Amino acid sequence: MLAQIAEKASDPAGRKIHPREVERVFGALLASSEFWRVVALSRLPVETVAEIIKALIDVGLAVQENGALRLTPGGNARARARGIVPLIERTCPGCTGRGIDLRPYAELLDQFKELVQNRPNAILEYDQGYVTPETTVARLALLAAKGDLQDKELIILGDDDLVSIAAALSGLPRRVVVLEIDPRLTDFIQTLAGTHHLAIEVYRQDLRRRLPAELCRQFDTFLTDPPETIPALELFLTRGLAALKGPCCAGYFGLTYAESSLAEWLTIQQILAGKLKVVVTDIIHNFNEYVNWDYLLESVRKDLSFVQVSPRANWYFSSMYRIETLADYDQENRDRENLALYPGENLS
Numbered sequence: 001m002l003a004q005i006a007e008k009a010s011d012p013a014g015r016k017i018h019p020r021e022v023e024r025v026f027g028a029l030l031a032s033s034e035f036w037r038v039v040a041l042s043r044l045p046v047e048t049v050a051e052i053i054k055a056l057i058d059v060g061l062a063v064q065e066n067g068a069l070r071l072t073p074g075g076n077a078r079a080r081a082r083g084i085v086p087l088i089e090r091t092c093p094g095c096t097g098r099g100i101d102l103r104p105y106a107e108l109l110d111q112f113k114e115l116v117q118n119r120p121n122a123i124l125e126y127d128q129g130y131v132t133p134e135t136t137v138a139r140l141a142l143l144a145a146k147g148d149l150q151d152k153e154l155i156i157l158g159d160d161d162l163v164s165i166a167a168a169l170s171g172l173p174r175r176v177v178v179l180e181i182d183p184r185l186t187d188f189i190q191t192l193a194g195t196h197h198l199a200i201e202v203y204r205q206d207l208r209r210r211l212p213a214e215l216c217r218q219f220d221t222f223l224t225d226p227p228e229t230i231p232a233l234e235l236f237l238t239r240g241l242a243a244l245k246g247p248c249c250a251g252y253f254g255l256t257y258a259e260s261s262l263a264e265w266l267t268i269q270q271i272l273a274g275k276l277k278v279v280v281t282d283i284i285h286n287f288n289e290y291v292n293w294d295y296l297l298e299s300v301r302k303d304l305s306f307v308q309v310s311p312r313a314n315w316y317f318s319s320m321y322r323i324e325t326l327a328d329y330d331q332e333n334r335d336r337e338n339l340a341l342y343p344g345e346n347l348s
C-alpha cells in the first residue's frame with residue numbers, strides 16, 4: 001500500500017518517492033493536523049510532503065477540512081496494520097535540542113531583543129527569513145563553546161539574522177565584519193552600531209562579486225545562511241573560505257530538510273569534501289529556528305488548500321553545520337556575476 005502511494009505521488013523534482021517517506025508522513029499526520037507541522041515532523045521537502053498528502057487524500061486515506069488534515073478510519077487502520085506510530089520529537093526541554101546552555105547568555109538575549117525590535121521585515125527579493133533572537137544568541141553561544149568566537153575575527157556573509165549585533169554586544173570577538181546585499185539591513189546595522197557604539201564593519205556587497213582584497217585571509221570564523229540552492233550554498237561557502245586565515249579555521253551555515261532533499265544534502269557534502277576540501281565537524285539538528293515570514297503562502301503552491309494555511313507556530317528549522325579547514329582547502333575568489341541567486345532572477 002505504501003509502495004502504491006509512493007508510486008502515485010510524483011515528486012515535482014522528478015525524484016522517486018520511497019515508501020518509507022510515505023510512512024514518515026503517515027506518522028506525522030498521526031501527530032499533527034497542520035500541514036507545516038507535518039512538514040517539520042516528516043523531515044522531507046515541502047513539495048514532497050504536499051504530493052504525498054495529495055495522494056493520500058486521492059485514495060481516501062486522508063481528508064482535509066478547512067485546511068486541517070487527518071487520516072480517515074481507513075487511513076488509521078492502515079497505519080495500525082503497518083505499525084506506524086505518531087512521530088514525536090522528544091526534544092530536550094532544557095536546551096530545546098541545541099545542546100547548548102543559554103543561561104549564561106540571558107542578559108545578552110534581553111539586550112539583543114531590545115535593540116532589534118524595529119528590524120526590517122523579511123522580503124522575498126533576497127529570499128530572506130530570519131531566525132528567532134534565541135537562535136541568534138545560541139549561535140554565538142555555540143561559536144564560543146567551540147573556541148571560534150572569543151578574541152577571534154568573525155565575518156558574517158548575509159546578516160538578516162543580525163548576528164553581528166549580538167556578536168558585538170557580547171564583547172567577545174576581536175573584530176566583526178558584515179557583508180550584506182540589502183541596503184535596509186546595512187543601514188539598520190550601521191545605525192544601531194553607531195547609536196550603541198558597537199564595533200561592526202559593514203560592507204554592502206553582492207556575494208557574486210569576489211571578496212574585496214582587504215577581507216581575504218583575515219578571519220578565524222565565518223557564519224552564513226544562504227538562499228537554499230546548491231549554487232547559492234556553494235557560492236557563499238566559497239566566499240566564507242576565501243575570508244578565512246588558513247587551516248584550523250571554522251565556518252557555520254544552515255541546511256534544511258524543508259527545502260533540500262537528502263540527495264541535495266549529499267551533493268552539498270560532496271562539494272564540501274571533494275571540491276572545497278573542508279571537513280564537517282558538527283551537524284546539529286534543527287539548531288536554527290526561523291520566525292514565520294509574511295510571504296510564505298504567496299511563494300508556495302496555490303492548488304492545494306491544506307498548503308494555503310498560515311502556520312500556527314514556527315515550523316521552519318535548519319540544521320547547523322560546522323566545517324573546519326585543514327592544511328589544504330579551496331581558496332578561489334573570482335567574480336560569479338552570471339549566477340542566479342534570488343527568486344525571479346533570470347541571468348544568463
Ligand SMILES: [Fe+2]
Nearest residue numbers: 092094095099
Ligand atoms: Fe538538552
